[in-house]
Amino acid sequence: xxxxxxxxxxxxxSQFPVAFPPGGLTTLQTLFFCAAMVGFQKSAVVVLVSLxxxxxxxxxxxxxxxxxxxxxxIQHLLNNPPVLSTWKSSTDFCSLDPTSSVTVVCYQDTITQxxxxxxxxxxxxxRNFSMESFVTTLVSLPTLKVLTLSSLGxxxxxxxxxxxxxxxxxxxxxxxxxxDTIPGELSSLSTLQSLALDDNMFAGELPHWLGSLPAxxxxxxxxxxxxxxxxxxxxxxxNLRVLSLSxxxxxxxxxxxxxxxxxxxxxxxxxxxxxxxxxxxxxxVTLVLSKNKFRDGxxxxxxxxxxxxxxxxxxxNFVGPFPPxxxxxxxxxxxxxxxxxxxxxxxxxxxxxxxLKFVDLSFNLLTGHLPKxxxxxxxxxxxxxxxxxxxxxxxxxxxxxxxxxxAVGVIPHMKNREGRSSKAAIIAxxxxxxxxxxxxxxxxxxxxxxxxxxxxxxxxxxxxxxMEDASTGYPSKLLQDASKVLQFHLPSSMFTSALxxxxxxxxxxxxxxxxxx
Numbered sequence: 001x002x003x004x005x006x007x008x009x010x011x012x013x014s015q016f017p018v019a020f021p022p023g024g025l026t027t028l029q030t031l032f033f034c035a036a037m038v039g040f041q042k043s044a045v046v047v048l049v050s051l052x053x054x055x056x057x058x059x060x061x062x063x064x065x066x067x068x069x070x071x072x073x074i075q076h077l078l079n080n081p082p083v084l085s086t087w088k089s090s091t092d093f094c095s096l097d098p099t100s101s102v103t104v105v106c107y108q109d110t111i112t113q114x115x116x117x118x119x120x121x122x123x124x125x126x127r128n129f130s131m132e133s134f135v136t137t138l139v140s141l142p143t144l145k146v147l148t149l150s151s152l153g154x155x156x157x158x159x160x161x162x163x164x165x166x167x168x169x170x171x172x173x174x175x176x177x178x179x180d181t182i183p184g185e186l187s188s189l190s191t192l193q194s195l196a197l198d199d200n201m202f203a204g205e206l207p208h209w210l211g212s213l214p215a216x217x218x219x220x221x222x223x224x225x226x227x228x229x230x231x232x233x234x235x236x237x238x239n240l241r242v243l244s245l246s247x248x249x250x251x252x253x254x255x256x257x258x259x260x261x262x263x264x265x266x267x268x269x270x271x272x273x274x275x276x277x278x279x280x281x282x283x284x285v286t287l288v289l290s291k292n293k294f295r296d297g298x299x300x301x302x303x304x305x306x307x308x309x310x311x312x313x314x315x316x317n318f319v320g321p322f323p324p325x326x327x328x329x330x331x332x333x334x335x336x337x338x339x340x341x342x343x344x345x346x347x348x349x350x351x352x353x354x355x356l357k358f359v360d361l362s363f364n365l366l367t368g369h370l371p372k373x374x375x376x377x378x379x380x381x382x383x384x385x386x387x388x389x390x391x392x393x394x395x396x397x398x399x400x401x402x403x404x405x406x407a408v409g410v411i412p413h414m415k416n417r418e419g420r421s422s423k424a425a426i427i428a429x430x431x432x433x434x435x436x437x438x439x440x441x442x443x444x445x446x447x448x449x450x451x452x453x454x455x456x457x458x459x460x461x462x463x464x465x466x467m468e469d470a471s472t473g474y475p476s477k478l479l480q481d482a483s484k485v486l487q488f489h490l491p492s493s494m495f496t497s498a499l500x501x502x503x504x505x506x507x508x509x510x511x512x513x514x515x516x517x
Contacts, residue, residue: 067111068093070140071104074116077134078152079125081118110143118151124177131156131178139164148172160185167191169215174198182207194218198244201225211236220244222267230255238262246270246288254278268292269312277318283307290314290336298323303516307331314338314360319408322366325516327352327359327374336360338381343405346387348372361385365401365408 071093075084083101087093094106098115105113131154138147144165155177162171163185170193171186179201186192187209193216203225210219211233219237222244229252234243241262246269257263258279266280267288274293282304290312297320305311308329314336322342326335328351338360345368352373359374363384370387374380383394386401 067141070137071111071114073137074134077129077137078116079129081116081122081152083116083118105146107143111141112143113146114141114144115146115148116150116152117148118153120151120175122151122153124155125153129155132159135159135162138162141165143167146170149176151175154178158183162186163188170194172196174200174220176200178202180204182210184209187212189213191215193239194220196220197224198222199224203227205229206231206234208233210234213237215239217262218242221248223247226250229253232256235259241265243267257281264307274316277302285331286310288312289316292316294318297321302326303329305329309355310334312336313340316340318342322346322361322364323516324350324371327356327371329353330355332356334358337364338362340364341404341408342366343401344368346371352377365405367398367401 068089068091072087072089075081075087078084093104093111094109096102096104098105101117103113103115104111134154135158138144139161142165145167146169147165148170150172151174153176154173157180158173158178160183162183166189168189169191171189172194174196175198177200178197181204182197182202184207186195187207190213192213195213195216196218198220199222201224202221205228206221206226208231210216211231216237217239218241219234220242223246225248226245227249230245230250232255234240235255235257237260239262240260242265243257243263244265244267246267248271250268251272252274253276254268254273256279257266258281261281261283263281264283265286266278266284267286269288270291272293273289274295276296277294277299278289280287280301282301284305285307287305287308287310291314293316294313295317298318303323303325306329309331311326311329311332311334315338318337318340320342321344322337324344324346326332326337330353332353333355335356335358339362342364344366346366348369348371350371350373352371356374356377358379359377360379360381362381366382366385366387368387370380370382370389382389384396386396386398389395
């Protein structure tokens with residue numbers, strides 16, 4: 001106890017007025033007091049700083065160890081894929097160099113981004129794999145904002161508990177074997193900006209709550225088994241930039257997307273959409289509507305898609321005149337309208353965009369000459385039309401396109417003109433019907449009167465005279481006059497298909513001008 005007294009003096013309240021806590025001192029407090037005991041000498045301060053840094057590093061290692069164990073657990077659940085072969089229990093994951101297959105991003109000693117992309121064509125994980133257990137492990141990384149798990153053989157229903165990763169901004173689980181519907185719990189992810197579930201086996205109709213995700217800018221659900229019609233709520237996604245729904249079983253009309261002013265990519269390839277061309281904004285960069293059931297004409301607004309780089313309308317039943325201004329859109333590089341029923345005449349002096357590299361006009365009903373500006377393009381396909389291209393055997397006779405154009409109806413969207421033509425046709429048919437009906441009525445009355453007269457005269461005249469009178473009657477003359485009247489009132493174009501086609505071509509030329517104005 002005698003040895004203790006000097007120290008009591010050293011810690012007297014007059015020299016170090018600090019009250020000690022009842023439970024004693026923490027490690028950090030002890031360091032400060034040790035420094036005080038030596039009078040805060042310079043060397044002691046250096047030791048103090050070194051010890052503090054060491055403690056901080058040890059504390060960081062403890063956090064890394066916790067999250068590192070979760071990553072090792074994920075590695076085992078994924079059946080140790082080759083892309084994770086370098087992961088060890090001692091790996092400093094936050095210091096790993098990112099690769100195209102694996103990336104771990106940390107912020108303040110917590111994992112915020114995890115990207116694992118396996119090899120293409122990877123088979124299903126073993127039967128003992130549990131998607132439920134896998135997601136339970138994933139949610140042990142609550143600070144994740146970006147999660148990519150692609151081509152890893154994941155199979156099963158996507159558990160709703162994945163929504164416990166409440167900070168998620170990007171979720172990509174493409175190229176796996178996930179099935180069933182999209183879990184409704186994802187509707188709670190208010191910060192979700194990108195949802196990509198391509199190349200899986202999801203099925204059912206798209207949920208309406210997708211339209212309530214305020215930050216969603218990318219929705220990609222290609223190559224699944226979705227069906228039904230698209231919910232109108234999708235038109236509420238004002239931040240949507242990419243909507244990719246190709247290779248599914250959607251049907252019906254496309255909702256009005258004209259309010260999606262930020263939409264740049266719309267890919268609806270290989271579904272059963274139709275019949276009208278969708279209503280869209282004019283900021284599109286990529287528009288793919290191929291392999292659907294569209295069979296209407298193109299709207300005039302398409303000529304204002306100045307940012308459009310890729311346009312694919314192939315393998316539908318689009319009709320009406322082909323707008324030549326599509327070839328001259330300033331940004332277009334890829335144009336495919338093959339396998340439709342577009343009509344119209346092309347001219348050699350038509351202009352083309354300098355960016356255009358691929359053009360497919362094949363299997364339509366186009367006539368005229370291929371524009372000279374297309375000859376210098378890398379790829380141009382024009383088979384199956386009625387164009388005048390030297391001795392090209394792939395072109396059909398002009399008469400074929402004439403007949404087909406008349407059969408399918410070549411003037412969609414010309415509502416005003418159609419109205420006038422329809423009214424004129426109805427009036428003409430009414431006049432003709434009235435004339436024919438009047439002639440028939442007069443003829444019937446005449447026959448009745450003559451029959452009555454003949455019955456009265458039958459007693460006075462021999463049978464021979466009656467037959468002579470019948471042979472010289474008026475009905476045949478009246479019918480001849482009626483035929484002349486019909487020929488006088490009907491236009492000659494109604495009797496000659498070639499003339500009708502020529503008249504149609506002039507109307508189509510007017511329509512093409514309107515489309516490109």
